[in-house]
Amino acid sequence: MSETQTMSEAAPHVRIRAIGPGHLGQRVQIRGWLANKPGGKGRYFLWLRDGSGIIQAVAEQEKSSPEDWEAVESIGLESSIIVEGIVKAHPRNEGEFELDFAGIKVLQAVSDYPITKKEHGTEFLMKHRHLWLRGRRQSAILRIRAEVHKAWADFFYDRGFFRVDTPIFTPNACEGTTTLFEVDYHGDTVYLSQSGQLYNEADIGALGQVYCFGPTFRAEKSKTRRHLLEFWMLEMEAAFYDFDDNIRFQEEMIAFTVSRILERCSAELKELGRDPEKLRPATQTPYPRLRYGDAIELINKSRVAILMEQRGLSEEKALELLYSGKATFSDDTYDDDAEKTRKLEPFRWGDDFGAPDEAAISAQYDRPVFVSNFPTEIKGFYFKQDEEADGSLRVDPVFAALPDDMKLPGMSGHTVQGADCIGPEGAGEMIGGSQREDNFERLMENIEHHQLPLDFFQWYLDTRRYGNVPHSGFGIGMERFVAWVAGGSDTPVHIREVITFPRMLHQFEP
RNA sequence: UCCGGCGUAGCUCAAUGGCAGAGCAAACGGCUGUUAACCGUUAGGUUACUGGUUCGAGUCCAGUCGCCGGAGCCA
Numbered sequence: 001m002s003e004t005q006t007m008s009e010a011a012p013h014v015r016i017r018a019i020g021p022g023h024l025g026q027r028v029q030i031r032g033w034l035a036n037k038p039g040g041k042g043r044y045f046l047w048l049r050d051g052s053g054i055i056q057a058v059a060e061q062e063k064s065s066p067e068d069w070e071a072v073e074s075i076g077l078e079s080s081i082i083v084e085g086i087v088k089a090h091p092r093n094e095g096e097f098e099l100d101f102a103g104i105k106v107l108q109a110v111s112d113y114p115i116t117k118k119e120h121g122t123e124f125l126m127k128h129r130h131l132w133l134r135g136r137r138q139s140a141i142l143r144i145r146a147e148v149h150k151a152w153a154d155f156f157y158d159r160g161f162f163r164v165d166t167p168i169f170t171p172n173a174c175e176g177t178t179t180l181f182e183v184d185y186h187g188d189t190v191y192l193s194q195s196g197q198l199y200n201e202a203d204i205g206a207l208g209q210v211y212c213f214g215p216t217f218r219a220e221k222s223k224t225r226r227h228l229l230e231f232w233m234l235e236m237e238a239a240f241y242d243f244d245d246n247i248r249f250q251e252e253m254i255a256f257t258v259s260r261i262l263e264r265c266s267a268e269l270k271e272l273g274r275d276p277e278k279l280r281p282a283t284q285t286p287y288p289r290l291r292y293g294d295a296i297e298l299i300n301k302s303r304v305a306i307l308m309e310q311r312g313l314s315e316e317k318a319l320e321l322l323y324s325g326k327a328t329f330s331d332d333t334y335d336d337d338a339e340k341t342r343k344l345e346p347f348r349w350g351d352d353f354g355a356p357d358e359a360a361i362s363a364q365y366d367r368p369v370f371v372s373n374f375p376t377e378i379k380g381f382y383f384k385q386d387e388e389a390d391g392s393l394r395v396d397p398v399f400a401a402l403p404d405d406m407k408l409p410g411m412s413g414h415t416v417q418g419a420d421c422i423g424p425e426g427a428g429e430m431i432g433g434s435q436r437e438d439n440f441e442r443l444m445e446n447i448e449h450h451q452l453p454l455d456f457f458q459w460y461l462d463t464r465r466y467g468n469v470p471h472s473g474f475g476i477g478m479e480r481f482v483a484w485v486a487g488g489s490d491t492p493v494h495i496r497e498v499i500t501f502p503r504m505l506h507q508f509e510p
Numbered sequence: 511u512c513c514g515g516c517g518u519a520g521c522u523c524a525a526u527g528g529c530a531g532a533g534c535a536a537a538c539g540g541c542u543g544u545u546a547a548c549c550g551u552u553a554g555g556u557u558a559c560u561g562g563u564u565c566g567a568g569u570c571c572a573g574u575c576g577c578c579g580g581a582g583c584c585a
Contacts (some may be wrong), residue, residue, distance in 0.1 A: 028515080036544090036545090037541070037544095038543095038544040038545065038547050039543085039544055039546095039547085040540085040541065040542055040544090040547090040548090041540080041541070041542070042542075042544065043543075043544080043545075044544085045545080045547095047544095047545085048517070056544085056545085058523075058543075058544090081553075092545095093545095101560095106575085109574070111536090112520095112536080114520080114521090114545090115521090115536050116520085116521060116534070117523065117533045117534080117535085117546045118521060118533085118535065118546070119521085119522060119534090119546085119577090120521060120522075121521080121522070121577085122577075122578065123517095123576085123577050123578080124520095124522095126577090151574045152572085179583070179584080212575095216585080218584065220582090220583055220584065220585085221582090221583090222581095222583065222584070223578085223580080224579075224580065224581090225580095226584085226585080227581080227583090227584075227585085228585090231585065233585065263518080276538095294553070296515070346544095352583090352584095354581085354582090355580090355581090428584095428585080429584075429585060430583090431585080432585065475585070476585075477584095477585030478585090479585080480585055481585090506576090507577095508576095
């Protein structure tokens with residue numbers, strides 16, 4: 001501090017976020033970077049940024065030492081500096097604070113910071129992601145993400161769950177092999193993990209209630225605003241939880257987390273332009289629930305509505321056209337510039353939801369919605385199937401009532417005790433969860449039917465051989481969740497903004 | 511893998527097939543409770559790359575590369 005006599009050894013270092021009414025009139029020290037410097041001859045407003053928030057120090061030539069003033073004049077955006085000043089109320093902005101500049105130490109003066117105050121394109125920003133992170137919007141999103149981490153950790157800890165860490169190198173797939181990243185493991189081929197679930201199912205034998213939270217790798221060639229090749233997923237598994245316990249746990253967890261964000265991240269939401277009232281409904285449980293069979297009707301109604309609107313047809317004519325299989329529609333759901341004409345067919349039993357279908361479902365509600373009881377055929381081998389009282393497999397009544405041309409070939413009508421949670425405002429699928437199959441014979445049949453390597457699953461089957469219990473679990477994608485909380489539909493946050501260094505198709509630098 | 515869009519100054523974008531332009535950033539000067547401050551001056555170009563059509567191509571055609579969005583698949 002010897003270069004600048006005005007620096008005081010006594011002034012305490014404070015984080016900007018922590019500055020409050022208690023600091024009024026006190027001299028404090030801010031350590032960080034110069035975010036902006038409006039002003040000019042005789043007076044500068046130094047926008048100071050330390051990662052926790054932003055505050056301006058008002059520096060005036062006549063009140064400053066010549067050395068300090070020269071430093072203030074010379075520094076450019078993102079110079080690293082230590083500034084001292086007296087805390088006072090912001091004269092214009094109610095409830096905000098500013099500093100009367102009292103001294104500066106320049107650690108590094110910068111004059112050519114690449115990211116200017118003008119707007120930039122995606123490509124440029126992604127190439128400078130390591131610097132883009134410093135922006136007010138980007139850092140606000142990352143603070144929200146950190147708060148979600150904390151909320152989830154608290155939620156699980158308070159309910160007696162233990163965090164376990166599942167392996168990232170895995171010997172084989174629990175689902176398809178086309179979306180796995182291969183790694184050479186000293187001559188053997190292993191894969192980067194797509195899920196810790198199977199390991200969690202073993203871990204509950206030791207700990208009862210667990211969750212894992214780590215990176216998940218999907219080699220899918222997806223290039224959309226909802227996809228990362230490396231994303232973070234929390235997976236919960238609980239012994240003796242039934243399907244309803246599982247759903248209730250999920251909605252309570254989301255409600256708790258959203259409440260936390262509203263409580264602790266109001267400054268960040270404001271920075272992002274995110275309306276807190278859009279999040280408020282999600283703090284109230286229970287969330288609406290919908291069976292797959294009911295969703296069929298809802299989706300087909302939405303498709304009829306599209307035809308009625310785009311073609312000016314009556315409901316009757318639109319229905320006729322949809323079921324003729326010759327209908328087309330203009331889809332601009334995700335791209336305002338390029339409308340596309342697509343075939344529009346009825347949604348049949350056995351179809352999987354596309355993004356527009358999820359949107360049609362979520363549009364009905366102001367909070368997350370669960371869609372449950374999917375056809376067995378379109379879900380993984382570990383899903384427990386719905387049973388009748390006598391233990392036989394249940395045929396869904398909606399399926400039984402459907403005409404044959406509304407069912408895909410090979411459908412049994414059997415359903416699973418699984419549910420997806422679809423976020424509001426077009427957030428898409430955030431959670432997938434289920435009751436796990438604990439009937440040994442049925443599990444074996446499923447493994448065979450999915451043509452999975454039985455050798456690999458022997459250790460997993462031991463969980464059913466020795467002390468088998470009913471259990472349930474789910475996985476939630478961190479980035480999709482945060483993108484919804486931070487962005488919504490009016491002020492969308494892209495999934496690439498939700499993680500410090502996103503890994504996307506053909507995009508792994510910096 | 512497929513479909514659509516885009517690629518011009520450091521950045522964001524203009525330019526009927528006919529002289530390569532503006533704003534911001536930068537440098538210099540002026541102004542001042544500023545909120546992407548403002549005003550003036552200066553400087554800034556292999557129009558992604560390769561080939562073709564044409565008297566003439568940033569513009570039209572073909573191919574390549576890169577970026578963005580979407581489909582399938584998924585959280």
